[in-house]
Amino acid sequence: MKILTFFSLFSTFLSANSINVEENAGQFFSSGHTNNWAVLVCTSRFWFNYRHVANTLSVYRSVKRLGIPDSHIVLMLADDMACNHRNPKPATVFSHKNMELNVYGDDVEVDYRGYEVTVENFLRVLTGRLPPSTPRSKRLLSDDRSNILIYLTGHGGNGFLKFQDSEEISNVELADAFEQMWQKRRYNELLFIIDTCQGASMYERFYSPNLMALASSQVGEDSLSHQPDLAIGVHLMDRYTFYLLEFLEDIHPASKANMKDLFKVCPKSQCVSTPGHRTDLFLRDPGSALITDFFGSVRKVEITMETINLTDLIKEAEQKDNVQQMLEMVTNEMNILKLWFDSNKLSLNLNKTKFMIFGNHTTNIDVKIVIDNKTIERVYESKFLGVVLDHKLCWKPHIKYLCMKMARSIGILSKTR
Amino acid sequence: MKSLLIGQMSLKRKGVSHTRPEDLTKSRRRGQLAALSIAAVVIMVGVPLWWRTTETYRAWLPVSQINELANMQLQLSADVEVVFARGTVTPEQQKKVPLTQTQDEEHTVDGDLIFKAVCDPMVTKYEDCKLIHADLSLHTLSESPCGSLVVYVIPESSSLLPEDMDVYIGQRRTALLRIGAQMRVGRTVEQLLAHLEPRIKQVLQVMSFSHTDITAALSDRVRLSPGNKESIADSMRAFKSSPGYEITFSLLNPDPKSHRLHWDIEGAVQTYIQPLLTKLAPVANFSLDSQTLYYAMLGVNPRFDSSSSAYTLNSDSLAHVINPVEARLGSNAASSNPVLNFLLYVPDAHHSPLYIHDNKKQEVPSNAFHSPRWGGIMVYNVNGFYRPEAVLPVDININMAKVMGVFLAQLRLLLGVQSSTAPPGFLMAPCGSTGLADWELDRLMWSRSVENVATATTTITSLAQLLDQIGNIVINDNIAEQVSSAVTSLQLAVAELEAGNLGFALQYSKEAIMASERAFFDPSLLHLLYFPDDQKFAIYIPLFLPMCVPILLSLLKIVSEARQKRREKQAKKD
Numbered sequence: 007m008k009i010l011t012f013f014s015l016f017s018t019f020l021s022a023n024s025i026n027v028e029e030n031a032g033q034f035f036s037s038g039h040t041n042n043w044a045v046l047v048c049t050s051r052f053w054f055n056y057r058h059v060a061n062t063l064s065v066y067r068s069v070k071r072l073g074i075p076d077s078h079i080v081l082m083l084a085d086d087m088a089c090n091h092r093n094p095k096p097a098t099v100f101s102h103k104n105m106e107l108n109v110y111g112d113d114v115e116v117d118y119r120g121y122e123v124t125v126e127n128f129l130r131v132l133t134g135r136l137p138p139s140t141p142r143s144k145r146l147l148s149d150d151r152s153n154i155l156i157y158l159t160g161h162g163g164n165g166f167l168k169f170q171d172s173e174e175i176s177n178v179e180l181a182d183a184f185e186q187m188w189q190k191r192r193y194n195e196l197l198f199i200i201d202t203c204q205g206a207s208m209y210e211r212f213y214s215p216n217l218m219a220l221a222s223s224q225v226g227e228d229s230l231s232h233q234p235d236l237a238i239g240v241h242l243m244d245r246y247t248f249y250l251l252e253f254l255e256d257i258h259p260a261s262k263a264n265m266k267d268l269f270k271v272c273p274k275s276q277c278v279s280t281p282g283h284r285t286d287l288f289l290r291d292p293g294s295a296l297i298t299d300f301f302g303s304v305r306k307v308e309i310t311m312e313t314i315n316l317t318d319l320i321k322e323a324e325q326k327d328n329v330q331q332m333l334e335m336v337t338n339e340m341n342i343l344k345l346w347f348d349s350n351k352l353s354l355n356l357n358k359t360k361f362m363i364f365g366n367h368t369t370n371i372d373v374k375i376v377i378d379n380k381t382i383e384r385v386y387e388s389k390f391l392g393v394v395l396d397h398k399l400c401w402k403p404h405i406k407y408l409c410m411k412m413a414r415s416i417g418i419l420s421k422t423r
Numbered sequence: 424m425k426s427l428l429i430g431q432m433s434l435k436r437k438g439v440s441h442t443r444p445e446d447l448t449k450s451r452r453r454g455q456l457a458a459l460s461i462a463a464v465v466i467m468v469g470v471p472l473w474w475r476t477t478e479t480y481r482a483w484l485p486v487s488q489i490n491e492l493a494n495m496q497l498q499l500s501a502d503v504e505v506v507f508a509r510g511t512v513t514p515e516q517q518k519k520v521p522l523t524q525t526q527d528e529e530h531t532v533d534g535d536l537i538f539k540a541v542c543d544p545m546v547t548k549y550e551d552c553k554l555i556h557a558d559l560s561l562h563t564l565s566e567s568p569c570g571s572l573v574v575y576v577i578p579e580s581s582s583l584l585p586e587d588m589d590v591y592i593g594q595r596r597t598a599l600l601r602i603g604a605q606m607r608v609g610r611t612v613e614q615l616l617a618h619l620e621p622r623i624k625q626v627l628q629v630m631s632f633s634h635t636d637i638t639a640a641l642s643d644r645v646r647l648s649p650g651n652k653e654s655i656a657d658s659m660r661a662f663k664s665s666p667g668y669e670i671t672f673s674l675l676n677p678d679p680k681s682h683r684l685h686w687d688i689e690g691a692v693q694t695y696i697q698p699l700l701t702k703l704a705p706v707a708n709f710s711l712d713s714q715t716l717y718y719a720m721l722g723v724n725p726r727f728d729s730s731s732s733a734y735t736l737n738s739d740s741l742a743h744v745i746n747p748v749e750a751r752l753g754s755n756a757a758s759s760n761p762v763l764n765f766l767l768y769v770p771d772a773h774h775s776p777l778y779i780h781d782n783k784k785q786e787v788p789s790n791a792f793h794s795p796r797w798g799g800i801m802v803y804n805v806n807g808f809y810r811p812e813a814v815l816p817v818d819i820n821i822n823m824a825k826v827m828g829v830f831l832a833q834l835r836l837l838l839g840v841q842s843s844t845a846p847p848g849f850l851m852a853p854c855g856s857t858g859l860a861d862w863e864l865d866r867l868m869w870s871r872s873v874e875n876v877a878t879a880t881t882t883i884t885s886l887a888q889l890l891d892q893i894g895n896i897v898i899n900d901n902i903a904e905q906v907s908s909a910v911t912s913l914q915l916a917v918a919e920l921e922a923g924n925l926g927f928a929l930q931y932s933k934e935a936i937m938a939s940e941r942a943f944f945d946p947s948l949l950h951l952l953y954f955p956d957d958q959k960f961a962i963y964i965p966l967f968l969p970m971c972v973p974i975l976l977s978l979l980k981i982v983s984e985a986r987q988k989r990r991e992k993q994a995k996k997d
Contacts, residue, residue: 040659040796073746077754129949137946147759149663151796182893189885190943259743307741308660309781310791310799310836314858316695316828 037295039153039194042303043146044069044079047128049160049169051085051120056099056240057231059087061159061201061247063109064101068254069155070113072302080131080146082118084160084170094238101243101251103233117144125175132156132183134192150191155199155300159247162202164225165210181211188214195288197300201246203228206282218265218288218295222246222272223279230278245277257297259304265292333373336361340377356380362388362397451984458977465974479896482903488910489887492880497873500923501631502571505623569865570925572630573597574623588850590626595861598626625846630862632869640874660795661839664874665707666937667760668838670696671798672713672830673752674821677720678771682805683816686767688713691823695831698857702864703838705929706871710760714753721768722747725777731786734770734777736802741779741792744800763837764798765830767821775806791829799833801826831858840867868929875932876916882939883909896948905942909935 046069048062066081088097088110099110118127130136131146148154160167166174187193198219200208205221212219222244223229231241232248243251249272257263269283269292285292298304347354360383361375375382387396387403394404579602591599600622639658662668672692676684692711700709721744725734736744754762770777779787779802793799803826809817840863854860883906890896912935919928 038659040794073743075746075750077749126949130946133944133949135944135946135949142754142757142759145759149761149796151659186885186889189889190882259746303746305742305745305794305797306659307738307745307792307794309738309779309787310789310793310801310829310833311787312832313789313828314831314835314854316824316831 037153037195037290037299038151039299040151040306041148042074042078042153042155042300043148044074044155044157045082045131045146046079046155046157047082047123047159049084049123049158049167051170053085053087053090053092054240055085055160056087056238057243058159059083059085060099060101060109060243062157063099063114064107064243064247064251065157065199065254066114067109067111068251068257069301072254072257072298073259074301074303076113076115077143078303079115080117080144081115082123082128082131083116084120084123086120092239100235100238101248103235103242105235105237115143121170123170125169125173125179128169128175129179129183133186134190146192148192151194152192153195153197153300154193155197157199157201158208159201159244162200162204162208164204164207167200167202167208177208177211180208181213184212184217185214188216195290195295195299199250201229201244205229206284209284212284212287215287216289217284218292219284220268221282222277224282227279246272246279246281249276254297254301257301259298259302261296261298263297265295265297268297333375337375337377340375340382344377356382359383360385360388362386362395364397364399454977455981455984458974458981462974462978465970479898481890481896481898482900484887484890484898484903484906485910486887486891488914489883489906492910492913493884495880495917497876497917498921499632499637499869499873500921501627502923503623503627504571504573505576505619568926569596569861569868570631570923571596572627572862574626575599576619577601579603587848589848590622591850592626592630592852592862593860594852594854596630596865598630600626629846629849631865636866636870637873640870641877660836662761662763662796662837664871664878664936665761666933667708667710667758669755669758669760669762670709670711670834671752671754671762671764672711673764673766674713674715675719675748675766675768676715676717677769678773679717679816681772681815681817682769683818684715684769684805684821685818686821686826687823691827695824695827695858696834699831699834699859702857702859703867705926706864706867710755710758712755716751719748719751725770725774731778734774735780736777737780737784738782738792745794745797761796762798763834765833766798766800767826768800768802769805769819769821770802772806772815776804777802778804789829789832791833793833793836796837798837799830801829835859838867839870840864865925868925872916872920872925872929872932875929875936876913876920879909879913879932879935879939882936882943883913886939886943890948899945899947902942902945902948905938905945909938909942912938 044066046062046066048058050058062081062083066079069079070076087093088099095105097110098105098108101107101109118131131144134146136145146154158167160169162168165177168174184196187196193216195216196218198209198212198217200220201222202208203223204225204227206224209217209219209221210225223246230245232243232245234241253268253271265285269281272281274280288295344354354377356377357380359377362385363373373384375384387394389395389407394407396403573596575597577599589601589603593599600619603618672688674684674686674688676682692713696711700711703709721736723736723740723743725736727733728735748766749764752764752766779790779792781787789801790803791799791801803821805819805821808819835858840859852860854863886906890898912931916928916931916935919925919931
């Protein structure tokens with residue numbers, strides 16, 4: 007009887023799976039992400055925008071220190087400050103006065119540099135619409151279980167952010183790009199941080215779920231820089247990112263600080279502008295989202311409880327010439343034959359069935375073949391199609407049999423003499 | 424010169440004083456005609472021309488079919504054959520058992536299969552061997568196509584299964600089901616069938632697909648609230664369906680001064696991993712590579728446990744092991760396929776032996792752990808292979824069978840071959856030499872097909888929505904072609920799923936997903952053409968205003984003159 011099973015979907019109830027693996031799943035899976043990505047963009051060029059590059063590099067440094075590897079960071083710097091002709095200390099980018107902290111170390115990996123940082127490339131990275139020749143390091147290969155941190159800094163205005171002094175990205179385009187990411191399930195949760203003038207206008211138009219946004223200033227306010235360094239001659243950092251960096255220096259990979267602490271970074275007394283944040287699109291409570299959910303990369307791990315026993319396979323391969331193995335195979339085949347006979351209404355005469363093992367080595371194992379509870383007799387020679395086969399294949403019994411036959415005939419012939 | 428000037432002046436004077444009323448109307452009419460014809464040309468020719476040249480090219484998309492796809496219902500059907508062994512149904516009842524499908528009559532009720540023949544006294548010591556023989560011999564009787572099952576119903580008195588087990592699930596697509604005790608005395612065919620149906624359904628849920636599997640596979644399309652922790656963990660652990668995967672085996676040797684490690688990775692991959700990957704070929708392509716990393720340390724310091732005189736890593740610190748190592752693992756720059764990393768870590772001589780402890784401070788037998796959607800790490804202790812006073816560096820050959828056993832188990836988990844705990848009363852055969860039973864492959868294929876269909880549908884519908892919303896994205900012909908082929912493949916895949924042809928369904932669903940991804944991620948679909956309305960006005964007004972104002976004014980003048988004339992005519996009539 008054939009059963010055809012129909013399985014109609016979009017049903018509203020789930021069958022309760024009553025397997026309790028509380029201890030296995032643990033608290034690790036509460037955030038729902040398995041990997042972290044970061045997209046850090048500095049959009050302005052020219053030497054006097056040194057602070058924007060320093061901003062981006064200090065966030066890059068924190069993110070790397072907390073565990074996100076370079077393969078998961080897309081760093082876009084619109085200008086090269088470390089090797090700029092006007093840099094009195096080449097190959098360095100400082101974030102603190104008196105050159106306390108060099109954020110341009112030996113292992114900075116810039117993915118998009120100089121004129122490659124454009125609105126088009128930024129949107130292409132976010133939406134994934136890159137030409138097929140783009141290498142892996144320039145792509146955002148996130149999936150539906152990735153938490154992404156996006157940090158933008160530069161010169162901005164009410165509803166736009168300036169790229170490269172000649173083009174701008176509007177808040178509508180940014181919101182649409184995030185919506186396309188959501189449609190293709192390219193993120194699990196997204197944290198958007200922007201440090202520009204009137205930064206809060208850039209997150210006003212967001213409408214996709216699971217987005218949290220922070221900005222350094224409200225609409226109508228300017229985001230100010232922190233402090234100049236007289237030796238280098240430019241302002242080194244913006245205030246918001248300076249205090250953000252100080253906050254992140256206290257975070258280590260096992261830290262339990264949550265996003266509500268991040269909202270308190272740089273109050274108006276320190277920042278002069280009023281930092282803002284937006285959490286209405288974020289599905290979890292911000293107090294339960296850890297800083298390391300976005301800035302770090304804490305892997306979930308599970309202990310491997312099972313293994314596959316492959317040593318039996320080796321024994322199988324090594325015992326191919328074992329007589330036991332062979333007898334088992336023969337028994338198997340004979341059983342199959344018997345089943346076929348029975349299914350086709352034929353009967354096998356087990357009394358007349360014999361078996362013989364050809365070969366040279368003498369086996370002292372007790373060899374038996376049993377079919378249908380009847381032991382099959384072992385013989386050492388057998389007549390088959392007029393030839394007597396013996397188990398050693400030396401043909402002595404056949405010759406003897408022939409001699410016997412001929413002897414009879416010769417005997418009769420001799421009588422006729 | 425003088426005469427010319429005088430002539431001109433006289434002409435001028437003549438012109439002013441000698442204009443006749445007819446000349447005036449003629450010139451006015453000429454002016455009116457000119458204005459009207461210019462307006463006509465602008466409206467008839469100019470406006471359509473401007474419209475066509477500023478239009479973005481949008482190839483036709485099968486929008487109605489896409490909308491249909493969004494609302495379709497999936498139907499999965501699996502063929503199950505149920506074979507009754509001798510002793511389960513009486514001969515009279517044999518004739519009464521209904522055959523809902525009339526194919527393969529030989530394998531149904533009329534085929535009396537004799538199981539006792541397999542009870543081989545020679546191998547009574549291995550219970551499983553008996554079952555495996557039964558299983559294999561049955562398999563050769565009926566080679567079931569992928570996606571279908573054969574369930575053999577055996578009498579209650581049969582000694583094939585151990586006492587407390589009722590169902591045996593074999594390596595191939597067969598299962599043995601023992602009839603319950605209550606079905607022995609005075610039962611009718613209907614009772615028998617009613618008894619069997621839920622049990623066969625349970626077998627089907629384990630071997631083919633269950634409700635939770637399908638809902639998990641559809642999580643892309645239908646965002647359901649998470650059921651329980653186990654289903655979240657399962658859905659997070661396995662990689663998403665992708666046309667290809669890259670598998671990298673890495674040997675980490677932090678102490679080359681003490682250990683000179685040799686591992687026959689090529690041979691091991693050929694013997695143990697390749698059969699599994701060949702079997703999984705319909706699901707995805709795999710590319711393998713291996714590397715050895717020297718002086719690669721773990722990021723955490725293991726603690727010395729004096730009770731077992733060994734170093735331990737407890738489960739909390741395992742989470743921080745992967746990140747420092749990951750920076751040193753390379754990956755293939757050319758492909759964007761997901762990467763599975765399998766690391767074999769041999770602890771340095773000062774920190775040997777190293778054991779992993781779980782939450783309950785118990786040693787883990789496999790000494791390995793894995794991270795969802797990333798890969799696995801195994802710690803291999805070599806301190807037992809040489810004496811402490813041996814001359815360093817010591818040559819060590821790694822036992823690849825043990826290592827590959829662990830990696831194979833991790834690979835199965837990461838690819839989504841769930842080894843969910845069997846329901847009570849079920850006995851599972853150990854998976855064969857390839858590491859994957861046929862029915863497990865079927866299960867994977869079911870969930871992959873459904874997942875592919877769901878993802879492709881989401882991609883196509885969101886693409887259609889996006890292109891609809893943003894009016895000025897250019898849709899090239901190749902994108903329209905990809906979308907059409909994706910829609911066709913999707914419809915075919917759904918039809919094959921309904922018919923139960925699992926192999927074809929998976930193939931069509933893979934084609935659908937590749938075409939839809941190619942269409943969605945085409946580099947030309949970038950909308951950079953968002954212009955706020957005030958910017959649009961700012962562009963067009965300087966172009967069109969100087970041209971349109973005189974035309975409009977002259978048209979107004981014509982209209983007002985015509986009205987005036989009509990008023991005069993009416994006044995005249997009166």
